[in-house]
Amino acid sequence: MTTRINPHRQAQVSADDLKREPATIKRIVLSKAQIAVEAHPAKWLRTLSKPKARLLVIAHSDRGAVDDHALQAIAAAAILADAETAVVALILGELNDNLINESLKQAGADEVLVLPSLDFQVFQPDIELSAILSMIESLKPSRIFMPDNLIGDGSLGRRLIANKQLTAATHVIEIDANHVASAQTGGSLLAISELPEVILLSPNTVESELPFTGKATRIEAPKIIIENSQNTVTYQDLGMQGSKAENIALEDADFIVSAGNGVQNLDTLANLANALSASIGASRVVTDGGRLPRSKQVGATGKTVTASTYMAIGISGAVQHLQGIKDCRHVIAINKDASAPIIKRADLSIIGDAEEVMQALIAEITKAKVGAP
Numbered sequence: 001m002t003t004r005i006n007p008h009r010q011a012q013v014s015a016d017d018l019k020r021e022p023a024t025i026k027r028i029v030l031s032k033a034q035i036a037v038e039a040h041p042a043k044w045l046r047t048l049s050k051p052k053a054r055l056l057v058i059a060h061s062d063r064g065a066v067d068d069h070a071l072q073a074i075a076a077a078a079i080l081a082d083a084e085t086a087v088v089a090l091i092l093g094e095l096n097d098n099l100i101n102e103s104l105k106q107a108g109a110d111e112v113l114v115l116p117s118l119d120f121q122v123f124q125p126d127i128e129l130s131a132i133l134s135m136i137e138s139l140k141p142s143r144i145f146m147p148d149n150l151i152g153d154g155s156l157g158r159r160l161i162a163n164k165q166l167t168a169a170t171h172v173i174e175i176d177a178n179h180v181a182s183a184q185t186g187g188s189l190l191a192i193s194e195l196p197e198v199i200l201l202s203p204n205t206v207e208s209e210l211p212f213t214g215k216a217t218r219i220e221a222p223k224i225i226i227e228n229s230q231n232t233v234t235y236q237d238l239g240m241q242g243s244k245a246e247n248i249a250l251e252d253a254d255f256i257v258s259a260g261n262g263v264q265n266l267d268t269l270a271n272l273a274n275a276l277s278a279s280i281g282a283s284r285v286v287t288d289g290g291r292l293p294r295s296k297q298v299g300a301t302g303k304t305v306t307a308s309t310y311m312a313i314g315i316s317g318a319v320q321h322l323q324g325i326k327d328c329r330h331v332i333a334i335n336k337d338a339s340a341p342i343i344k345r346a347d348l349s350i351i352g353d354a355e356e357v358m359q360a361l362i363a364e365i366t367k368a369k370v371g372a373p
Ligand SMILES: Cc1cc2nc3c(=O)[nH]c(=O)nc-3n(C[C@H](O)[C@H](O)[C@H](O)COP(=O)(O)OP(=O)(O)OC[C@H]3O[C@@H](n4cnc5c(N)ncnc54)[C@H](O)[C@@H]3O)c2cc1C
Pocket: 259, 260, 261, 262, 263, 282, 283, 284, 285, 286, 297, 298, 299, 300, 301, 302, 303, 313, 314, 315, 316, 317, 318, 319, 320, 321, 324, 334, 335, 336, 337, 340, 352, 353, 354, 355
């Protein structure tokens, strides 16, 4: 009699062969070296002998970090760069720590220049234009890439194009070594051209996770010359005005604290959102039950959100919910079940009771605020 083997049973890879394990053996012990390789799959470092040309990527940072859209612009340049072309990322505004430098490496930047005084929160279009013209003069890039966004890069790119009368493509949604394409008339037509000198990329055109990395070496910015004569516009910067989180549409919110069926006490959730100055979202079970209004529902039949941070509390992470948060940068899950699907999507997970974790977070935030200068 032959024994039938369940094809879905766990398998074990050994030095000799791949064999099915008896159901009782569940653990495979990896050496430290194996774990390191699994956590950081090795990528080739793109090496440059002596670069003969440069592709320049210009993007603003936001509170010391570079967003995915900017990383995608760097990755676009890195994909097109040959072995003799360096990808230089010029970051306008502060750039904070090594983790951020790591993401620039992963996006393929070879060199990084930072001009911290050009913060996007300060409206100074003439000074910014003058500064980047000066950098372009000194770096002499063969092409310039910028994210086509609303935090300043889109408008700065257009000022540059007009000032230098450069060939350009905006709202680019397709790019390769020979051409760019932009959607026209709301997407019914595709305008195609050869690669121009300035490329303003739409979000999510390029995958920023590359199979290779750059060195992202920080280099000293060349001395910039600000030409006062560039100032042909009269304007007054009235500064940025903060708005209360509850007045911000969910689609525009940068930080969302979202309640699922696992949240018993919505008052605690509201207190946590208040402490974090975050907007409130919800899963469909919560809105179906009338515990929060339909306008708060996130997901396939609710809102699609793009927050930098999405905190999913007591939310299982059903596909319809995940659909609504696919563009969120960081997902934090609080759930008592470590095998809930949201845990796979989350960058950080806290396994525990929603009420207890929320109370603990509120206490920590309050403590930190009291201690703050
Ligand atoms: C056509 C269609 C469209 C849909 N559209 C949407 C949509 O737009 N948005 C949406 O959200 N859903 C949508 N759904 C519903 C979706 O399939 C799920 O049913 C829903 O998202 C589940 O919500 P939930 O995760 O809050 O609840 P549950 O599935 O009940 O999960 C609750 C989670 O909370 C955890 N939990 C329980 N108690 C605690 C506790 N004390 N502390 C910590 N964790 C706890 C549990 O482990 C579980 O993971 C749609 C479904 C269909 C069929």
